[in-house]
Amino acid sequence: MIEIKHLYKSFEDKDVLIDINAVFEDGKTNLIIGQSGSGKTVLMKNIVGLFVPTSGQILYDGRDFIGMTKREQVLIRREMGMIFQSAALFDSMSVLENVMFPLEMFSDDCQADRIRRAKFCLERVNLKGAENKLPGEISGGMQKRVAIARAIALNPKYLFCDEPNSGLDPKTSLVIDELIHDITQEYKMTTIINTHDMNSVMGIGENILYIYKGQKEWQGSKDQIMTSTNERLNSFIFASDLFRKVKEANQ
Amino acid sequence: MLLQQFFAAFGRYLQLMGKVFSIPERWRMFFRQYIKEMAQLGVDSIGIVLLISFFIGAVICIQIKLNIQSAWMPAFVTGYTTREIMLLEFSSSIMCLILSGKVGSNIASEIGTMRVTQQIDALEIMGVNSASFLILPKVLGLITMIPFLVVFSIAFGLIGAYATTYMGVITVEDLTSGLLYDFNQWYVWMSIIKSLCFAFIISSVSSFYGYTVEGGSFDVGKASTNAVVRSSMLILFADIFLTQLLS
Numbered sequence: 001m002i003e004i005k006h007l008y009k010s011f012e013d014k015d016v017l018i019d020i021n022a023v024f025e026d027g028k029t030n031l032i033i034g035q036s037g038s039g040k041t042v043l044m045k046n047i048v049g050l051f052v053p054t055s056g057q058i059l060y061d062g063r064d065f066i067g068m069t070k071r072e073q074v075l076i077r078r079e080m081g082m083i084f085q086s087a088a089l090f091d092s093m094s095v096l097e098n099v100m101f102p103l104e105m106f107s108d109d110c111q112a113d114r115i116r117r118a119k120f121c122l123e124r125v126n127l128k129g130a131e132n133k134l135p136g137e138i139s140g141g142m143q144k145r146v147a148i149a150r151a152i153a154l155n156p157k158y159l160f161c162d163e164p165n166s167g168l169d170p171k172t173s174l175v176i177d178e179l180i181h182d183i184t185q186e187y188k189m190t191t192i193i194n195t196h197d198m199n200s201v202m203g204i205g206e207n208i209l210y211i212y213k214g215q216k217e218w219q220g221s222k223d224q225i226m227t228s229t230n231e232r233l234n235s236f237i238f239a240s241d242l243f244r245k246v247k248e249a250n251q
Numbered sequence: 252m253l254l255q256q257f258f259a260a261f262g263r264y265l266q267l268m269g270k271v272f273s274i275p276e277r278w279r280m281f282f283r284q285y286i287k288e289m290a291q292l293g294v295d296s297i298g299i300v301l302l303i304s305f306f307i308g309a310v311i312c313i314q315i316k317l318n319i320q321s322a323w324m325p326a327f328v329t330g331y332t333t334r335e336i337m338l339l340e341f342s343s344s345i346m347c348l349i350l351s352g353k354v355g356s357n358i359a360s361e362i363g364t365m366r367v368t369q370q371i372d373a374l375e376i377m378g379v380n381s382a383s384f385l386i387l388p389k390v391l392g393l394i395t396m397i398p399f400l401v402v403f404s405i406a407f408g409l410i411g412a413y414a415t416t417y418m419g420v421i422t423v424e425d426l427t428s429g430l431l432y433d434f435n436q437w438y439v440w441m442s443i444i445k446s447l448c449f450a451f452i453i454s455s456v457s458s459f460y461g462y463t464v465e466g467g468s469f470d471v472g473k474a475s476t477n478a479v480v481r482s483s484m485l486i487l488f489a490d491i492f493l494t495q496l497l498s
Binding site for chain 1: 276277279280364365368369370372373375376377378379380
């Protein structure tokens with residue numbers, strides 16, 4: 001479980017995050033949604049430690065991440081997996097080497113076991129047969145799946161996904177969403193997804209945090225969104241005709 | 252303002268070097284990277300070093316023969332001067348200036364691209380000390396390979412000088428007597444010591460500019476240019492001090 005308490009983040013004199021409080025539970029796909037520039041990515045970067053918050057607390061199963069020493073933070077980071085918007089695969093390494101990288105760095109298993117584990121992760125994301133390809137030789141959807149395989153290689157307790165569907169077609173987006181959702185439940189991970197893809201929200205949003213201009217505006221499930229009276233949330237979620245009609249049909 | 256910017260950048264450089272020089276998390280991974288960097292930065296540079304050294308050695312020999320050699324000069328002057336130029340300046344300083352263009356831009360653009368495509372963030376999230384993992388093998392790899400490049404450069408410069416004997420510029424005997432005249436072995440060591448310092452400058456300064464890139468591909472290009480310009484300037488400054496110190 002990840003808890004955020006009174007989190008503030010400012011860049012010089014600009015307040016980007018203002019008093020964010022949230023709880024992200026185990027085994028659930030937690031979504032952070034909001035318009036571009038609302039502070040979603042900054043919030044995620046604060047949670048994973050790429051930015052240092054101005055004030056506030058981030059608790060990983062009760063362990064205060066901000067108050068830790070660098071060494072302790074590194075140990076927590078080894079319990080994290082992250083899927084970046086751009087997949088962030090290592091260009092010079094093959095698909096298999098990318099997935100093996102965290103195992104090579106931190107696992108004490110023998111080489112044969114590491115290869116076996118990496119191949120298992122690739123099979124889990126339906127990428128059997130692509131082991132020897134370079135990231136540049138595979139499609140965007142496949143790159144995202146390699147990133148997922150790399151992120152789960154060390155059985156992380158926490159999975160972070162920064163706009164995992166960005167640049168993907170709707171069908172591939174669904175595949176990625178379902179994969180993340182299934183893996184979350186399978187490994188009982190705490191998963192946080194940064195997205196503004198409404199299909200993801202309606203498909204896998206078990207706990208949704210809506211950020212508006214750096215502040216927490218609303219939190220609830222995908223079912224609660226349908227009945228929410230929050231105007232800002234509704235104007236964001238139901239901006240498209242399609243989702244407006246879905247809501248009207250539901251009502 | 253300019254001075255303030257310089258000290259701010261220098262402070263960030265020292266902080267980065269503090270992160271770089273730490274014990275590798277996995278020696279196996281470190282050695283793998285180290286060998287890869289020796290091949291990429293050192294072995295891949297042998298061709299250009301040999302080519303340039305050969306032709307510069309030949310040209311120096313021709314120029315000295317045409318402009319300095321006369322009836323009043325001893326026959327060994329051309330060989331002697333060619334050797335001293337190659338040993339004292341070309342094979343260490345000028346060769347490192349050339350390498351700062353090839354190797355420096357390679358390092359800055361590689362690390363810079365990793366930064367803007369979030370590959371460095373990915374390493375950090377995994378709990379890897381990205382600065383040490385990426386930069387330390389490059390610095391040590393280039394420092395390991397540079398003495399070989401210097402020796403190859405000296406050797407091929409002298410071979411280039413010998414090649415001019417086929418053109419009838421100078422006789423083999425005159426050139427050989429000049430190359431052997433008053434040889435000071437310390438100059439070879441001096442050249443190697445200087446190049447070790449220059450290798451550190453090239454690899455660390457270029458890595459710094461690559462690692463601290465912010466933005467996109469345009470900024471990677473800018474960082475790459477800055478890396479070459481700054482490391483070349485630092486090599487020239489360091490050359491003055493090292494020459495004075497070691498002579």
